[in-house]
Amino acid sequence: MDPLTLGGFVALATILVLFSGVSVAIGLLIVSAGFLIIFDGMRSLELMPEILFGKLDNFALLSIPMFIIMGSSIASTRAGADLYEALERWLTRVPGGLVISNLGACALFSAMSGSSPATCAAIGKMGIPEMRKRGYPDGIAAGSIAAGGTLGILIPPSVTMIVYGIATETSIGRLFLAGVIPGLLLVALFMGWSLYATWKSGNTAVLSARDYSWRERLEILPRVIPFILIIIGVLYAMYGGIATPSETAAVGALLCIVIAMVIYRLWSPKALWVVLRDSTRESVMILFIIAAAGVFSYMLSSLFITQSIAEWIGTLDANRWVIMFAINIFLLVAGFFLPPVAVILMAAPILLPIITTAGFDPIWFAVILTINMEIGLISPPVGLNLYVINGIAPDISLRTILTGSLPFVACMILAIILLCVFPGLATWLPDTVMGPAF
Template sequence: MIEPLIALGTLLGLIALGAPVFLALGGAGLLGLYMARGEMALFLAPTSVFGQLNSFEMIALPLFILMGFLLSETPVGRDIFHVASVWLNRIRGGLAISSVGACTLFGAVSGVSIAGVASVGKLAVPEMMKRGYSANLAAGSVATAGAIAMLIPPSVPFIVYSAMSGVSVSSLFIGGLIPGLAIAFALSFYIYLRCRLRPDEAPSVEQTVDWRARLLSLGRIWHVVFLVVLVVGTIYSGLATPTEASSFGVIGAAAIAGVVYRVLTLEKLIEIVWNSLRVSATILLIIGCAKIFGDYLNLIRIPQMLASTATSVALPPELVMLLVMLVLIALGTVIDGFSLIVVTTPFLLPIVTTLGYDPLWFGIVLVMNLEIAVVTPPVGLNLYTLKGVVPELSMEQVIASALPFVAIQFLVLLVFVLFPGLSLWLPGLL
């Protein structure tokens, strides 16, 4: 059993030294294959990478990323936040709740967590602080709500998990809707209670906006609603696959950026395409190299051994899964979300299925763990993104503001872990 330890040590050592994750996964996988089967086994590596990426479903990943980059260049987050604040202005803490709603709706048209934080945060946080909201409430509501984009379709993490597990992307998109809305509701309810119990954190209720003004405000986001229907609606209705819907989304996002907001110059378009290609290539490289490492693990039957060990331990399946969730949260504090999916899925998925859980359910709760990871230091990308767009806040202040909201996210995760049917109900219905 020394050879698997050498391969695992190589993987962890390269990551600790700061090597790119795809290089660590590919290098450890190649070393493991060589130790297990000699030089002939190395010919498996190119086949593994090509077979993993040569998929119609994988086309959706770069297209959804391109859609998110296109929208991040527009003030669509500003408009969503404005409309939400007009409708919720009579509620104490309404602007903070509006931030949650704006991030949720922005996630439904981008699928990228940090894009929502940047787009909504650069307007919402300074606006809330100017109107008397505490900095902790303003920053925490945006940083954590931005992560909802990882669950609300179109979700890029779901596409990555689908590539690693074989679970249908459409089923994952449908299954993520209820948990995503549950987290949005829980965060909003927490904000409402917090502002009621601590009135100093939010100003008193503002002047009433009449219904005519509220209805007119919807004209600022008609294009967002159209894009949601175009992308998410076609997937839910079965009129389009996620890959086909992603192409609709790119066309719709380009129209919004170029026609509605008129911000899409040739230079800007080249920059957007280049950035989306860079991010897409990085994720695809990680997925392809993870397949090499996964093939090595399957070759020496490590996942099967772990699954057998998990079933032999005299612990209830629910407790085992809670321990798995805690491990994922701990790993998420030091590993980025995409890498966490590709590294842990080959190990954990056999354990989950052996315990009788649905791989679809595991994909949903895995992404819920990633939601917590992106707002947890030291690798919490949402925290650094918010600090970048709101420089007047200190990094310590941003981190402290997110902690109470992270606790709410964990409580919602606990509910969906203990009651798997909550996330499987909608996919089963549709």
């Protein structure tokens, strides 16, 4: 059978299996095993255990559970509430300052925790009721938190970027740096829209805002600054050549646990057990998907599907931006139904040779891919962040939350367009700090 036709059957089978309700990892293993048995015989199954465990034999993978522990320890404390309150005290007299402080808190907390749902829950529990109390429209209040929560998979340190780096064998340090400016760009676009929407709604909440004294503004900072210093320290150690990403992640995780115990009195063995238990569950889930995706990639390569797709793309007489547009549509649709990690691990073996053949930078493409995944987090039918917001504010209808999120989706699409026009937004910082990639 022609490899391209076979690739179509693999794609159809994968979609059907994943829509059946099985987990992503199990689904990938089922599809891989099925096609290997059909076209290579039963002997091909002998290699599956070796490939499955061999994919996990990577020192860089140690950074994933460490960063997850780092985020879980932060998410289990009042760090999110304190971060929100600190920004609210400093921006309370700025028109639209409350929604800006919420977005700023989302950006910082998501960078510290790396979890979109945790960011939505931590900031939204305080931010949404406060915004509604001051007269902000429900759509702006809910949409800003839902969109702000997505920033965690782009702003470093990002587990999603680590997974992409492992899947494509690109530098994790470069990927982290590539996400900084686009992440700040998204924050600026979100804030700009929020200010405009607040002004357009005729909101006068600033007039009723409380005026905090300088003492009140300063007294909250000691509870927030240590976590921010840890993030800065982790990134400095990584880019200063002091330690590898895995080593810095381990130190960061330990320091976050210590600070959670010292500042937030997280002494209870039960509370610490919850942090470690939840971190272990999430880590195992991600690592299992990575291992299963390794088998899936082997199947695609063994049946010459990946190579044939790359060769076919190379023979197309099409503008490379038309190809990139088609890839973005594919990623957007995939992100509607699957979590970011699953999309990256499934699509990377196919997309990497396509984008390199078309002359695109894999580091730049990582940012484009991640923003597409961010859109999926606030878009139906899955749209995890939408349901998290609905859970913490059940009196706001899901339709209102979705409507409030759509302008932020437009901001993300605008960011993708700007990155296509000005690719240096993603590549300038890693090239400046780490030197040009060859």
